[in-house]
Amino acid sequence: MDFSLSPQEEAFRKELFAWLDKNTVELRKRRAALGPGMLGLGGLPATTKMGHRGEGDAGDAQGEADPMRDFTRWWHQQLHDAGYVGIAWPREYGGRGATVMEQVIFNEEMTKRRLPTGVGGLGVGCAGPTIIVHGNEEQKKRFLPRILSGEDVWCQAFSEPGAGSDLAGCQTRAVEDGDCYVVNGQKVWTTGGMGADWAILLAKTDFDPKTPVHRTFSYFLMDMHSPGVTVRPLREITGFAAFGETFLDNVRIPKDLMLGKKNGGWYISMNTLEFERSNSASSIQYLSTIESLVELAQKMRRNGQPLSKDPVTRQRIAQFYIEANVGKYMGMHALTRQLRGQTPGPESSVGSLLTMELGQRIEDFAMNLQGSYSQLTGGKYAISNGAWQRSFLSSRGRTIMTGTSEIKRNVIAQRTLGLPRYTE
Numbered sequence: 001m002d003f004s005l006s007p008q009e010e011a012f013r014k015e016l017f018a019w020l021d022k023n024t025v026e027l028r029k030r031r032a033a034l035g036p037g038m039l040g041l042g043g044l045p046a047t048t049k050m051g052h053r054g055e056g057d058a059g060d061a062q063g064e065a066d067p068m069r070d071f072t073r074w075w076h077q078q079l080h081d082a083g084y085v086g087i088a089w090p091r092e093y094g095g096r097g098a099t100v101m102e103q104v105i106f107n108e109e110m111t112k113r114r115l116p117t118g119v120g121g122l123g124v125g126c127a128g129p130t131i132i133v134h135g136n137e138e139q140k141k142r143f144l145p146r147i148l149s150g151e152d153v154w155c156q157a158f159s160e161p162g163a164g165s166d167l168a169g170c171q172t173r174a175v176e177d178g179d180c181y182v183v184n185g186q187k188v189w190t191t192g193g194m195g196a197d198w199a200i201l202l203a204k205t206d207f208d209p210k211t212p213v214h215r216t217f218s219y220f221l222m223d224m225h226s227p228g229v230t231v232r233p234l235r236e237i238t239g240f241a242a243f244g245e246t247f248l249d250n251v252r253i254p255k256d257l258m259l260g261k262k263n264g265g266w267y268i269s270m271n272t273l274e275f276e277r278s279n280s281a282s283s284i285q286y287l288s289t290i291e292s293l294v295e296l297a298q299k300m301r302r303n304g305q306p307l308s309k310d311p312v313t314r315q316r317i318a319q320f321y322i323e324a325n326v327g328k329y330m331g332m333h334a335l336t337r338q339l340r341g342q343t344p345g346p347e348s349s350v351g352s353l354l355t356m357e358l359g360q361r362i363e364d365f366a367m368n369l370q371g372s373y374s375q376l377t378g379g380k381y382a383i384s385n386g387a388w389q390r391s392f393l394s395s396r397g398r399t400i401m402t403g404t405s406e407i408k409r410n411v412i413a414q415r416t417l418g419l420p421r422y423t424e
């Protein structure tokens with residue numbers, strides 16, 4: 001890899017910096033108005049994980065005001081109008097058609113400045129790329145520009161109460177009826193489901209017990225506003241309700257909203273998971289968390305000395321920095337494959353696993369540095385208004401979402417290293 005910038009990339013960097021200098025003044029004003037309880041480390045909204053509208057609360061489902069959703073939508077609009085959403089997407093579908101380096105320059109600068117990304121993480125990161133690879137021209141033209149503009153917010157309806165790691169255990173059924181499929185079943189852990197407009201959905205379309213299980217699923221683009229779709233929020237340990245249970249009761253999906261071929265959905269869903277894992281493969285975000293960790297170590301004292309002078313603390317932080325940089329280059333590797341027209345591949349599990357586990361270790365260490373202050377989530381003695389506590393709690397899900405660490409290790413063992421599948 002050559003990381004020196006070409007004249008075009010240098011020009012992009014300058015243009016981006018100038019735009020951010022000008023536009024973040026209003027952003028900071030609006031962000032401050034959200035109040036400390038809504039903010040995470042570095043002042044980012046605490047639930048921007050996937051950037052979905054509707055992350056706020058059950059109230060969203062009833063169309064109640066949600067200041068954080070409005071803030072995120074407003075910021076998305078600014079980014080989109082300036083051409084900074086879908087930087088690496090083809091121009092014909094509303095993207096910028098830029099290089100991998102331009103995407104990386106953007107990602108790094110947003111993180112360095114601790115700026116939020118906008119709505120539609122799932123749409124831009126997973127649904128859109130899957131539609132680019134597997135959709136027909138009509139589907140691409142219909143959905144891709146609206147994903148980039150933030151008009152349509154997407155969620156992923158794959159997991160079920162009895163099918164998470166073992167996704168092939170999905171029981172949701174889609175039965176042909178005229179020009180539609182009629183879908184019945186239940187999904188769970190649907191991130192952003194309460195406010196989403198569309199879902200990528202995996203459902204069974206072959207019910208013959210003799211058919212190999214991986215050939216029994218189809219992949220649908222489902223309108224979340226269809227009659228029969230109900231999403232109930234699930235409240236997390238953080239106090240936020242970022243995901244929900246999705247009930248599908250005789251939902252009619254027109255046949256032209258099937259992605260790819262009937263009973264070919266399993267392989268498409270594996271591509272979606274690769275995109276999802278490649279998005280989480282880059283640890284650029286942790287470079288700014290490590291900066292916050294350095295500030296924390298300078299602030300906290302033990303035996304009259306700041307912890308930043310403690311040799312063990314310094315070694316640990318330096319090690320995190322090294323690992324975050326390794327994760328950064330793994331993320332660039334995955335992005336390079338995508339820009340060459342390839343899917344991220346099973347290797348995306350390597351970067352994702354490294355990054356997700358690193359994030360948890362950083363959060364654990366930050367709690368240790370705070371000693372007994374780590375128990376305070378608010379009040380005048382709480383460190384950073386409880387932002388470390390909120391991010392520590394939400395980090396627990398990182399080694400479960402996008403596939404658990406055990407499943408990613410299985411993928412690496414079988415699909416990257418060619419080791420045999422484990423059998424008793």
Ligand SMILES: Cc1cc2nc3c(=O)[nH]c(=O)nc-3n(C[C@H](O)[C@H](O)[C@H](O)COP(=O)(O)OP(=O)(O)OC[C@H]3O[C@@H](n4cnc5c(N)ncnc54)[C@H](O)[C@@H]3O)c2cc1C
Nearest residue numbers: 156157158159164165166189190191397400401403404406
């Ligand atoms: C924050 C968050 C957001 C999420 N968002 C979404 C979403 O938007 N859409 C969606 O569809 N899903 C989503 N999920 C669900 C997620 O994909 C599942 O939770 C995950 O795949 C694990 O499935 P499970 O919860 O059923 O656990 P299980 O599959 O029941 O696993 C339980 C335990 O058994 C282990 N295990 C299972 N099988 C194996 C095996 N073969 N080898 C070794 N160990 C094994 C697992 O590692 C785990 O420790 C989200 C989850 C989280 C935490």
